[in-house]
Amino acid sequence: MKKIAIVGAGPAGVLLAHYLLRRESGYQVDLYERLSDPRTTSFSTARTFPISLTERGLHALNQIPGVEAAIRQIGLEMWGTHFHQGNGKMRSTTRAKPLMTLDRTRLVMLLLDQLTTTYDASRLNLHFNCPCTQINPEMQTLTLPTHVAQYDLLVGADGARSMVRGQFFNTELFEFAQKYTPTDYKSLILPRSDADLEPALEAGKIHSWRIKDGTIVMLLHQPDGSMSGVILFSRQNNQVASLATGQSVLDFFRQHFPEVGQRMPASEAEAFANRPVARILTIRCSHYHYRDSILLIGDAAHAVSPSIGQGCNAALEDVVIFDALLDEYSDHLGAAIEQFTIRRKPDAHALVELGDYAFPSTTGLFVEFVLRQRLADLLHRRFPDRFAPSLSTLVFESSVPYAEILQSHQSWIAKVKQSNEKNFKT
């Protein structure tokens, strides 16, 4: 049996374990995760965040028996977005197909449960609190806190700051670009409120607020009635990061985002002040494989800005693509991982570009963006053969390759890029 070592039990790593173990060729999978098993540690909302899954991610997950029904238990469907405006009014978009929103860690827990109920230790071993610290590609070994393990294929599914990817730096012709986006973020959690607050925030919709300096709050309902999401703000013009006390947090939200401020209890304001600012890293690599025995997938290969809501979707889609390559190359691992680079790179690079520039950060361009989306979708509904759907519809409601979407929206991307360069001069 071929030994596959997967480093990182995030959505990509755990889904890959499922896909490999159900293959008839019989793989032995060891999954190594530096953190503890999320199913045995108390759940902390401060350590996680909601993600939206679209066509691409849901298709990947739904291939595993039982997962579709289990996701419905922990997720909520979102049928569009309400963009709230300062004057109490709002613009709304609707979707023909809903997004499924759920918590990232709960998704991982669900996939782990399905794994351990389906496979036993004869083929699957999960190792938590087990960071991989070193790799020896010549000997095909990885170093763990308690032992050194041998592999036939090592998969780096260890996120944007991938340790496995670090190994590629010593190899010939590897090119790599890491960029922090000019926007930072902090998580935001509003507990369930039974008070009749106006305006009511409709369930089944993403709620978004934006102020003139480009700061955005995005909140989604959770199955327990709470709301969670993020506030995204420019690193340069950064009033949010300097809010150091609960009172200053409350004052800020009540002044700039009153619908959020009135729903924020003092305890969350205090927690928000103490929560660290998170940076957003985007990653581009010239290849995702090394020789015939190391592969990168998910954020380790192509981390992207969360503003486009596709990082996890693309990470899950990677698994489907790799699985199809194993079919095509009759489980010849070396050929499949080499082809993975060839097939996936154009889309992964296009996704990073779309993540950076599909959605504008200035209010003026944002209004133009919303109007363009509406017009494109309207024309597409009336004359589907002559007009393509909008950029948003293509990203969120189709599985059209990202490279094709980028190609057909080059002029819009160039316009946003130019506007961002003017606004975020460093």
Ligand SMILES: Cc1cc2nc3c(=O)[nH]c(=O)nc-3n(C[C@H](O)[C@H](O)[C@H](O)COP(=O)(O)OP(=O)(O)OC[C@H]3O[C@@H](n4cnc5c(N)ncnc54)[C@H](O)[C@@H]3O)c2cc1C
């Ligand atoms: C605020 C926010 C909102 C987002 N919203 C969305 C969204 O709406 N839709 C969407 O599709 N995506 C979204 N994303 C992106 C999404 O979360 C990521 O793209 C996705 O989690 C990537 O999955 P992954 O498995 O590749 O990596 P990760 O989720 O980063 O998992 C990597 C795992 O590897 C482990 N690890 C790291 N190093 C080691 C090591 N040396 N040894 C062992 N284990 C290790 C980590 O502990 C982690 O568990 C969002 C991201 C953020 C930050």
